Amino acid sequence: MSNRFLSRCLLIAAACLAALPAFAAKPNVVILATGGTIAGAGAAATNSATYQAAKVPVDKLIAGVPELANVAQVRGEQVFQIASESFTNEHLVTLGKRVAALARQGDVDGIVITHGTDTLEETAYFLNLVVHTAKPIVVVGSMRPGTAMSADGTLNLFNAVSVAASQDARGKGVLVTMNDELNSGRDVAKTINIKTEAFKSPWGPxxxxVEGKNYWFRLPAKRHTTNSEFDIEQIDALAPVEIAYGYGNVSDTAYRALADKGAKAIIHSGTGNGSVAARVVPALRELRANGVQIIRSSHVNGGGFVLRNAEQPDDQYDWVVAHDLNPQKARILAAVAMTKTQDSKELQRIFWEY
Incomplete structure (x- = not known):
């Protein structure tokens, strides 16, 4: 073999090796699928509101968006295959532990969770509280099944993977990427059920x-992920917390029944500033005297903000206020916080900080 020929072979080999890092440097993103509309199917292309959720497995979701290979090396896991209204505390804990385990792996750069939209905001907030990582975690869903005309799931999923693969998404907590917006898992909520722009944050995204590039305008101010005092590794079960809805002519029946069934805290989903009807106050004071935490929240759509000692003397009654968290997110925070403390003053601190 001539030296010239050997030299050419070595040059070709070197060129091939030089090309490998570009491929290897592509971020590794894991998609954890849980079901929901993004995995749904309707009988016809015109079915955007009537369909069966949780029908398409994760490998088909990934195969349906071949452009994902342009932004990341993607693999999927089917964690659950359910409609999200059926999510339980046990599902949350199982999912949280899997996300945390993946986040510890050196070969995982970002994680995407596909999820039904009904309880997507609850799961996103839960992960925001308990998973200790700066790696991007993105929760995504769709308002229309993939079989519908103008289905939104494909672009939502592409954007979610793109964000999860981005260095500039690190350290910003759990994100929800739908309808081209980047929302905090802490703030975002489903505000309508028949439009693709369903998810909004009261304080803005x-x-x-846009076209695979992130544009940031603000940062989350509340504690999350790496700055959280809660750790999924230390949580095997959530505290039993329930929600009772306030309205005109409300009675104390639901509050007493929930406490009788074992609730350790009751989120009062109140009108306005978390207002409590006069006829309900005695029952809530009695429940608090018996050890049940009473947490006032507001069901005002798009931005209920509960002030302490306004409407009700919270200090006197030893109640907690949920700050700006809607009732379902207040339940998540209380269920997590009460794995560590039963003290109402500590709970109030936690509601201010998270």
Whole structure:
């Protein structure tokens, strides 16, 4: 073999090796699928509101968006295959532990969770509280099944993977990426059930994602992920917390029944500033005297904000206020916080900080 020929072979080999890092440097993103509309199917292309959720497995979701390979090396896991209204505390804990385990792996750069939209905001907030990682965690869903005309799931999923693969998404807590917006899992909520722009934050989105590029406008101010005092590794079960709805002519029946069934805290989903009807106050004071935490929240759509000692003397009654968290997110925070403390003053601190 001539030296010239050997030299050419070595040059070709070197060129091939030089090309490998570009491929290897592509971020590794894991998609954890849980079901929901994004995995749904309707009988016809015109079915955007009537369909069966949780029908398409994760491998088909990934195969349906071949452009994902342009932004990341993607693999999927089917964690659950359910409609999200059927999510339980046990599902949350199982999912949280899997996300945390993946986040510890050196070969995982970002994680995407596909999820039904009905309880997507609850899961996103839960993960925001308990998973200790700066790696991007993105929760995504769709308002229309993939079989519908103008289905939104494909672009939502592409954007979610793109964000999860982004260095500039690190350290910003759990994100929800739908309808081209980047929202904090802490703030975002489903505000309507028949439009693709269903998910909104009362204080506005963190940013936008457009054609695979992130544009950031603000940062989350509340404690989350790496700054959280809660750790999924230390949680095997959530505290039993329930929600009772306030309205005109409300009675104390639901509150007493929930406490009788074992609730350790009751989220009062109140009108206005978390207002409590006069006829309900005695029952809530009695329940608190018996050890049940009473947490006042507001069911005002799009931005209920509960002030302490306004409407009710919270200090006197030893009640907690939920700050700006809607009732379902207040339940998540209370269920997590009460794995560590039963003290109402500590709970109030936690509601201010998270």
């Amino acid at each position: 963190l940013g936008m994602v």
